[in-house]
Amino acid sequence: MKKLNVALIGAGFMGKAHVVAYSNMPKFFWPAPAVPVLKTVCDIEESIASDAKDRFGFEKWTTDWKEVVNDPEIDIVSVCTPNNAHAEIAIAALRAGKHVLCEKPIADNSVDAKAMAEAAEEAMKKGIVSMCAYQYRRVPAVVLAKKFIDEGSIGDILNVRATYLQSWSADPSSPLSWRFQKGVAGAGALGDIATHVIDISQYLAGDIKEVVSSVQTYIKERPVQEGGVDLLGTVKIDENAQKEPVDVDDEASFLVKFKNGAVGSIEATRNAWGRNNFITVEVHGTKGSVYFNYERLNELQVCFADDPVDRRGFKTIYTGPAHFYGEVTWNIPGMNIGYGELKTIECYEFIKAIANNAQPSTTFTEGYKVDKVCEAVMKSSESQNWETIS
Numbered sequence: 001m002k003k004l005n006v007a008l009i010g011a012g013f014m015g016k017a018h019v020v021a022y023s024n025m026p027k028f029f030w031p032a033p034a035v036p037v038l039k040t041v042c043d044i045e046e047s048i049a050s051d052a053k054d055r056f057g058f059e060k061w062t063t064d065w066k067e068v069v070n071d072p073e074i075d076i077v078s079v080c081t082p083n084n085a086h087a088e089i090a091i092a093a094l095r096a097g098k099h100v101l102c103e104k105p106i107a108d109n110s111v112d113a114k115a116m117a118e119a120a121e122e123a124m125k126k127g128i129v130s131m132c133a134y135q136y137r138r139v140p141a142v143v144l145a146k147k148f149i150d151e152g153s154i155g156d157i158l159n160v161r162a163t164y165l166q167s168w169s170a171d172p173s174s175p176l177s178w179r180f181q182k183g184v185a186g187a188g189a190l191g192d193i194a195t196h197v198i199d200i201s202q203y204l205a206g207d208i209k210e211v212v213s214s215v216q217t218y219i220k221e222r223p224v225q226e227g228g229v230d231l232l233g234t235v236k237i238d239e240n241a242q243k244e245p246v247d248v249d250d251e252a253s254f255l256v257k258f259k260n261g262a263v264g265s266i267e268a269t270r271n272a273w274g275r276n277n278f279i280t281v282e283v284h285g286t287k288g289s290v291y292f293n294y295e296r297l298n299e300l301q302v303c304f305a306d307d308p309v310d311r312r313g314f315k316t317i318y319t320g321p322a323h324f325y326g327e328v329t330w331n332i333p334g335m336n337i338g339y340g341e342l343k344t345i346e347c348y349e350f351i352k353a354i355a356n357n358a359q360p361s362t363t364f365t366e367g368y369k370v371d372k373v374c375e376a377v378m379k380s381s382e383s384q385n386w387e388t389i390s
Contacts, residue, residue: 001031004099004354005039007068009089010080011052014103014133015041018078019056020340021347028328028341029348033355036076036347042068069093076354079103082178083186087112090130090364094123100130101350105195105374106367108186113364113371120364129353131360132367134199135346136279140337141300143324144317145283145290146204153304155287160205160256160264162197162282164189165275169250175225175237180246188248190215190374194268198370199362200281206260208373210388213254215381218271221245254377257386289314298329298336 006022008015019038026032041058042065043049053061065081068074069092077093079086079102087107093100100120107113120130136142148154166189168174178184179192202208223237224244251269258264272278279294291301291314301314320326320333325348328341353360372389380387 002034002355003037004034004075004351005073006036006076006078007040007042007071007074007098008038008052008056008058008078008080009042009065009068010078010082010103011041011043011048011056012080014080015043015052015078016056017339017343018080018101018347021343022078023057024340024344025347025351028344033348033352036351039074040068040071065089066092069096069098074098076101082184083108083191084184087116090116091119094119094128094130097123097126097128099128099350099354101133101347102130102364102367103133104199104367104370105186105191106132106364106371108184108191110368110371110375113368117364117368124359127357129350129359130364131350131353132362132364133346134196134362134366134370135342136196136294137200137203137362138325138345138349139292139294139297139342140319140324140326140329141292141298141317142200142204142281144300144319145281145292147324148288148290148302149204149283149285153288154283154285154290155305157205157258157260157262157283157285159284160201160258160262160281162201162264162266163278163280164193164197164268165272165278166193166270167273167275169219169270170273172219173223173237176222176244176246177225180222180248182247185248187374187378188217188246188250188252189268189270190249190252190377193270194252194266194377195370195374197266197268197279197281198373199366200279201256201264201266202366202369202373203361204281204283205258205262205264207258207369208256208389209259210257210386211254211373211376211380212384212386213252213377213380215249215253215378216251217246217248218250219246252377252381254380297338297342298334 022036049061223241288304318333
């Protein structure tokens with residue numbers, strides 16, 4: 001069976017998720033399309049890189065990403081750095097003939113996102129695969145919703161409502177990580193989490209063509225943390241610590257119009273006390289509705305208009321072996337999968353695309369399309385007008 005040598009650039013929270021996925025993929029999807037081999041881990045912090053080598057089981061470590069990109073032994077580069085480094089690393093890796101899996105958002109600005117999409121298109125001609133890591137569209141229940149929509153079970157789409165609510169930054173004592181700095185992240189909740197539900201909404205209902213938005217920053221400054229590790233609100237810093245300004249959004253809310261005539265709304269915030277990883281998508285059609293809530297990851301709510309009147313209403317489908325990616329769902333509906341299995345599914349789609357000389361559904365072009373929606377959201381927040389996605 002073919003083996004593919006993997007290099008991980010960025011050994012933090014998302015780097016760990018990628019390692020779990022590469023390690024578990026052949027264990028779930030067997031025979032695997034190819035077997036990932038953990039070759040090199042890279043992080044700008046020497047202590048993090050060296051620790052990650054032993055912790056995750058890589059053969060070697062480095063602090064220089066260019067060393068990774070230029071290594072002829074490396075087949076795959078996973079980019080798990082802060083957003084502002086995505087473009088330079090990913091484009092260099094593609095030009096060096098490496099397959100690239102890049103975390104979302106694809107870049108911290110649409111200019112870099114476009115450059116990445118163009119580099120991926122050029123690399124595609126040489127059989128190089130690139131993928132933007134929008135894993136939530138691969139939830140079996142969301143793929144099932146897509147099946148119902150595509151086969152016409154809920155009719156023509158009228159409305160889409162999507163939310164992504166978190167609370168980890170609602171506390172003002174949460175430290176000023178890179179996610180609160182525009183020069184590194186590009187945007188706040190909009191780029192960090194709204195991008196996920198923009199992607200799911202476009203996956204289910206087609207491309208968004210117009211938006212009108214409201215973008216807010218509630219906490220104007222935060223205490224400075226020591227070190228470069230993204231603590232994601234798990235550590236609180238003393239109120240007397242040095243503080244610096246926050247220059248990204250805490251919340252983005254916007255109405256949307258789709259190219260197919262449907263309308264909808266998207267809301268994302270990291271300041272919603274009581275919400276941890278609350279992703280919801282509800283799609284209403286002329287013949288029914290589907291509803292998904294990530295906090296009930298293994299369920300899809302469906303309502304079909306042609307059900308008898310005395311039993312019409314939402315019912316729950318528990319995803320399992322009969323549904324998409326059934327190999328991962330432990331044989332019995334309701335035994336459930338979690339975040340680790342979801343990243344494993346993402347890895348499977350990536351490795352399968354490489355093995356089949358194909359491109360996955362979440363190409364860099366799809367990532368660029370999401371970035372263009374975000375750009376229009378920010379522009380609308382300033383103009384207070386409907387803005388068209390170019």
